[in-house]
Amino acid sequence: YQRRVHGGPPAEWEPWDDRLEHAVNTLKHLFRERKRRRSEKASSGCSAPAPEAQALLEQAVIELQHRFRARRGPPAEWEPWDDRLEHAVNTLKHLFRERKRRRSEKEFGKELKVIFIQRTFRRQRLSKRRGIAKLQALFQRHSLSRGRTDAPVRCAFFLPCRMHTDVRMDQFHHVLGDAVFLKQMTPADIVGGQLSYPAFHLLLIPGGLASHFRAVLRGSMEGIADYIYQGGGFIGVCAGALVATGFGDAPQLVGAAGQLISGKGGAAINFTRAGVELFSPSLPALPLQQSELMYFSNGPVMRPCAVFHTHLQCSIAPCTVLATYTTISTCDMVSGTKQRHEGLSGAAIVSSTLGLGRCLLFGPHPEVSGGPFGQILLRAVQWTANTDEWQQ
DSSP states (O other), X not given: OHHHHTTOSXXXXXXXXXXXXXXHXXXXXXXXXXXXXXXXXXXXXXXXXXXXXXXXXXXXXXHHHHHHHHHTOSOTTOOHHHHHHHHHHHHHXXXXXXXXXXXXXXXXXXXXHHHHHHHHSTTOOSOHHHHXXXXXXXXXXXXXXXXXXTOSEEEEEEOSSOOSOOHHHHHHHXXXXXXXEEEEXXXXXXXXXXXXXXXXXXXXXXXXXXXXXXXHTTTTHHHHHHHXXXXXXXXXXXXXXXXXXXOTTOOOSSSEEEEEOOSEEEEEEEEOHHHHHHHTTTOTTOOSSSOEEEEEESOEEEEXXXXXXXXXXXXXXXXXXXXXXXXXXXXXXXXXXXXXXXXXXXXEEEEEEEXXXXXXXXXXXXXXXXXXXXXXXXXXXXXXXXXXXXXX
8 A cells, every 4th residue: 555655667557467476476485485494404413312203203204204105296406495486387377377467457448448439429530341340350450269150171270278359379370371260278278179070171280488388288199199090280480380390298199209498589491392392282383492581589400200199009110301401590688699500410391190180390480470370381281281282
């Protein structure tokens, strides 16, 4: 109350922001307290306990370690204080996501109110046609889908949680246009059985944080594998390609292994003969030996390998390399260190099959690379969806 009286937070400060600030302060306090306790524990010079008490203490420690290892729980040095710290971190992440969602809904309501005021009052600053066009653009921007519902290709666009505005979805819609209908698909939707073929021709996992995607998809990878095996397509870009190649402990969906290259910058790639044959119908002038530059951001370098899928009980043949890296020039966003990777033997774009479905993975980002990569991305969507447009 005193902070608000003396002009602390801005006017749009909400009770939700108070909870967020409280969670941040609690997190800082827990980190300081854990650091203090560990320093006291390390520098304590107390005398050794009696032999009987020492024996009982060692027996209790052994029992606790055995119990933790049997349950595959936290490590032996884990303390109750660390549980509180982990809970505070998870609460903080949830509050940040919830605040982002609420602010997007609030902005949507403000824009809608402005349009209705301009259309309803006597001055009529907007014509009827322009008012309807602005309303349609507003609802399109804040809806959970992009494109026409009667588009020839229906694509499930993966997001970790349902969001009214997402830059990645807008970027793919800008490149693909109305030829592809994009609809958000969360891990809860996949577990609930909403991802099915032929309701959706393919699943697209865009770029993001690979470790986060792996965590939220932990219980959904079997459903994705079943969907592809039954005939659905799959496209993974950057983090999506890392997850599909078995990043961490995630099961592999394609016959390739991925290695993470950190940093943001550009990647020069060369198309192989298989890549030219796949993409050349829409790009007749695509060169074979000329390097093309793509945007690169913490993406994978992929290498073909044979995989056995334990859930489907089938073998996955090594993938087909469509494009290889020539050089990758990156810059670390924290330290500013520049790196140049040359002579890489890994692949930038690969394709594979799983049952009746087709998979295609991009290490760089074709949706923001410009040039011919917009048509290449559209061609990749048509190939993985296996629709009539691809046959033509």
